[in-house]
Amino acid sequence: MPAPERTARVRVDEFTRFLRNETTGGTILLAATAIALLWANSPLSESYFAVRDFQFGPEQLHLRLSIGDWAKDGLLALFFFVAGLELKRELVVGELSRRKQAILPVVAAIGGMVVPALVALTVGWGAPGIERAWAIPVATDIAFALGVLALTGSNLPSSARVFLLSLAVVDDLGAMIVIAVLFTTKFNLLAAGVAVLAFALYAWLQHRRVRTVWLYLPLAIVAWIAVHEAGVHATIAGVILGLLTRAKADPGEEEAPVIRLEHRYQPFSAALAVPLFALFAAGIEINADALGRVVTTALPVAVLAGLIVGKAIGILGVSAAAVRFGIAQRPRGMGWRDLGALSLLGGVGFTVSLLMAELALTGSAADEAKTAVLLASVVAALAAAVLLLRRNRAHGETVSSSAD
Incomplete structure (x- = not known):
C-alpha cells in the first residue's frame, strides 16, 4: 500500500477508535441535546420545528415520516442493533455467559426496571397518561x-x-420488550410473517458463514420495513438482528461477526444515530413555567421519582438481596459503595426514556415527561459522578498503598 494511502487508513482507524470511546459518545450526545434545547428555545425555534416535522419517504410503504420520526424509528434501529450485538456477545462469550457472573447484573437490571415502574405508578397514580407513562x-x-x-x-x-x-x-x-408489548396498537399478520422470514434468512446466512454486506443490508432494510408495517416499533428489528448474529469465531477467523459488526457500526451509532435522535427529541420548551410544571405536576414528578429514586433502590436493593441469599456474587474488587454509585448512574435514562416518552404521551404531557427525563438524567449523572469520584480516589489510594 502506498505511503499516503497507508497514512490515511491509519488516520481513519484512529478516528474510528476515537468515536468508539465511551467518553466521546457521551460528549457528542450531550452536545446534540444542548443544541436541541438552545435551538428550540431561541428566536429560530420555528425553523427547528419546521425541520423536525418535515416529511419525506414513500407513501406506498406507509413510510412518509417526519425527520423526527425517521430519527426515532430508523436511526435508533442502528443503536439497538449495536445494543443487540453487545448483548449477544455478553451472553455467548462475555460475562453473561458464566452463570454466577451473569446473575447479579441480570437481577439488578430486573430490579432497575420493576421498582422504577412501581415508584412511577405510585407517585403518579390517577394522573392522565400514567397507564402508559410508567x-x-x-x-x-x-x-x-x-x-x-x-x-x-x-x-x-x-x-x-x-x-x-x-x-x-x-x-x-427489557425496554424493547415493553415497547413491543405496550406500544403495539395494530398488528399486520402478513407484514409480521415477512419480518419472520427476513430474520430466518439472516440467521441462515449467519449459519452458512456468508459475509457480504450486499446481502445483509437489503435484508436488514426489508426486516425493518416489515416490522414497521406490522405495527411493532421498528427499532425492535435492530435488536433482533443483533441477537441473531454469530458470536463465536471459526478456526482461522480473526474475530466473530458480532465483534466485527459492533466495531464497524458502533461509531455510526455513537456519532450519528443517537445524537440525531437526541437533536430532534430533546427540543422542548424550557422556562420557569415549564420547569415549575415539571416539579409540581404528578406525571413528570412520577418520572423524576422513578429515575432518581426507583432506579437506585431497585438496582442496589435487588443486588443486595441476591448476594445476601446466595443467589449471586458481588463483582470482584467492588464494594457496596461502588455498587451504590453505579446504581445511581442507572438513573440516567436519557435516550430510551426519551423514546418511551414520545411513544407513551402526546402534546404538553410528552414535553413535560421529556423535561423530567432530561432533569432526572442530569441529577442522577451528577450525584453518581460525585460518589464515583470519591470511590475513584479511594481505589487510587489503595493501589498506591499496595505499590508502596
Missing part, C-alpha cells in the same frame, strides 16, 4: 452512563464497567 423510567442509557463512568471511575476495577454494561444492555432489552 414505562418511561425503566431504561438506562448505555452510552451516557458508560461515558460518566469512564470520566470519573478510571481507578475502579474493570468489573465495574462490565457490571454497568451488562446491566444497561439487559435493561434496554
Whole structure:
C-alpha cells in the first residue's frame, strides 16, 4: 500500500477508535441535546420545528415520516442493533455467559426496571397518561452512563464497567420488550410473517458463514420495513438482528461477526444515530413555567421519582438481596459503595426514556415527561459522578498503598 494511502487508513482507524470511546459518545450526545434545547428555545425555534416535522419517504410503504420520526424509528434501529450485538456477545462469550457472573447484573437490571415502574405508578397514580407513562423510567442509557463512568471511575476495577454494561444492555432489552408489548396498537399478520422470514434468512446466512454486506443490508432494510408495517416499533428489528448474529469465531477467523459488526457500526451509532435522535427529541420548551410544571405536576414528578429514586433502590436493593441469599456474587474488587454509585448512574435514562416518552404521551404531557427525563438524567449523572469520584480516589489510594 502506498505511503499516503497507508497514512490515511491509519488516520481513519484512529478516528474510528476515537468515536468508539465511551467518553466521546457521551460528549457528542450531550452536545446534540444542548443544541436541541438552545435551538428550540431561541428566536429560530420555528425553523427547528419546521425541520423536525418535515416529511419525506414513500407513501406506498406507509413510510412518509417526519425527520423526527425517521430519527426515532430508523436511526435508533442502528443503536439497538449495536445494543443487540453487545448483548449477544455478553451472553455467548462475555460475562453473561458464566452463570454466577451473569446473575447479579441480570437481577439488578430486573430490579432497575420493576421498582422504577412501581415508584412511577405510585407517585403518579390517577394522573392522565400514567397507564402508559410508567414505562418511561425503566431504561438506562448505555452510552451516557458508560461515558460518566469512564470520566470519573478510571481507578475502579474493570468489573465495574462490565457490571454497568451488562446491566444497561439487559435493561434496554427489557425496554424493547415493553415497547413491543405496550406500544403495539395494530398488528399486520402478513407484514409480521415477512419480518419472520427476513430474520430466518439472516440467521441462515449467519449459519452458512456468508459475509457480504450486499446481502445483509437489503435484508436488514426489508426486516425493518416489515416490522414497521406490522405495527411493532421498528427499532425492535435492530435488536433482533443483533441477537441473531454469530458470536463465536471459526478456526482461522480473526474475530466473530458480532465483534466485527459492533466495531464497524458502533461509531455510526455513537456519532450519528443517537445524537440525531437526541437533536430532534430533546427540543422542548424550557422556562420557569415549564420547569415549575415539571416539579409540581404528578406525571413528570412520577418520572423524576422513578429515575432518581426507583432506579437506585431497585438496582442496589435487588443486588443486595441476591448476594445476601446466595443467589449471586458481588463483582470482584467492588464494594457496596461502588455498587451504590453505579446504581445511581442507572438513573440516567436519557435516550430510551426519551423514546418511551414520545411513544407513551402526546402534546404538553410528552414535553413535560421529556423535561423530567432530561432533569432526572442530569441529577442522577451528577450525584453518581460525585460518589464515583470519591470511590475513584479511594481505589487510587489503595493501589498506591499496595505499590508502596
